[in-house]
Structure formats: C-alpha cells, structure tokens
Amino acid sequence: MNTxxxxxxxVVLGIVLVGSxxxxxxxxxxxxxxxxxxxxxxxxxxxxxxxxNASDLWQFKIxxxxxxxxxxxxxxxxxxxxxxKGNAYQPLSWEGAPPGGHHREGVLSFRPLAPRPSSIVLVxxxxxxxxxxxxxxxxxx
Numbered sequence: 001m002n003t004x005x006x007x008x009x010x011v012v013l014g015i016v017l018v019g020s021x022x023x024x025x026x027x028x029x030x031x032x033x034x035x036x037x038x039x040x041x042x043x044x045x046x047x048x049x050x051x052x053n054a055s056d057l058w059q060f061k062i063x064x065x066x067x068x069x070x071x072x073x074x075x076x077x078x079x080x081x082x083x084x085k086g087n088a089y090q091p092l093s094w095e096g097a098p099p100g101g102h103h104r105e106g107v108l109s110f111r112p113l114a115p116r117p118s119s120i121v122l123v124x125x126x127x128x129x130x131x132x133x134x135x136x137x138x139x140x141x
Contacts, residue, residue, distance in 0.1 A: 035135045042066040042128030046135045049107065053116065057092070057109040060122060064104040069128050072099045078125045081110050083117035 034047040042064055049059040058081070064071050076094040083089070089110055096106010113120070122135040 032137050032139075037130075037133040037135070039133065040128040040130040041068045042071070042130070044124060044127060044133055046122055046124075048137060051120070051137075051139060053112075055112060058112050059110075060108045062096070062104075062106060062108055062124075064127065066102050066128060069102075071101055071104050071127075073127060074099060075104075075106070075108060075124075078127065079108055080123050080125075081113075082121040082123065083113050084119045085117070089113065
C-alpha cells in the first residue's frame with residue numbers, strides 16, 4: 001500500500017513539474033537569435049547584438065548577400081524599429097560596408113526603447129525588390 005502511494009505521489013509530482021515547464025515555455029519571450037529572410041534575390045540576416053537595460057545603444061548586425069542585384073541602399077534610411085505599440089524609431093547610425101556591391105555587412109544602432117517593450121519588430125524596406133521584410137523578437141522586461 002505504501003509503495004502505491006509513493007508511486008502515485010511521484011506521478012502527480014511529475015505531472016505538476018512538466019505542467020510548470022510547459023507554462024514557462026509559453027511565457028518565455030522569443031529568442032534574440034539571428035533571423036534570415038531569403039525572399040527575392042537578396043538574403044538578409046539580422047542579429048540583435050545588444051538589447052539590454054544597461055546598454056546605451058540597441059545594435060543589430062545586418063548581413064546582405066546577393067549575386068544578381070546591386071545593394072545600393074542607405075540602410076539607415078530604409079530600416080525602422082517598432083515597439084509593441086507600433087511606435088517607429090529611426091536608426092542613429094550605420095557602421096559597415098557602404099552602398100554598392102553584392103555583399104554588405106554592418107551594425108545599425110538605435111537609442112534604447114523606454115519603457116522597454118515586450119516585443120520589437122525591425123522592418124527593412126525595398127531591398128532586392130521586396131517591399132518589406134519583418135524581423136520580430138520578444139524582449140524580456
């Protein structure tokens with residue numbers, strides 16, 4: 001009889017722990033990993049580098065690769081950052097490869113968003129005949 005109680009208690013505890021883990025997974029924000037958009041003739045990879053409460057700048061590494069079109073856009077002019085309320089923010093600077101060529105890489109910097117949003121969306125417009133590319137991340141508060 002005692003063995004059955006111990007087994008039942010163990011099963012119930014296991015169910016509670018698994019349920020707790022599943023709940024935490026649902027509440028965990030999206031990772032701040034790199035995201036790639038391969039629409040059209042240009043592959044665009046965006047990686048958040050610094051999105052913390054302590055940082056003076058929010059920075060995103062952007063890599064553009066193509067073999068068929070010229071990458072002549074001013075990236076600071078074609079990118080916007082949006083908070084979870086739809087407010088748009090313009091980049092402060094682009095540090096990287098100048099317009100031209102088929103491969104570009106650099107870092108876009110923004111002022112930190114305050115209050116800290118629950119999510120952010122980086123939108124890149126008109127690269128490689130794709131009107132809009134969206135990169136979305138959840139951000140821990």
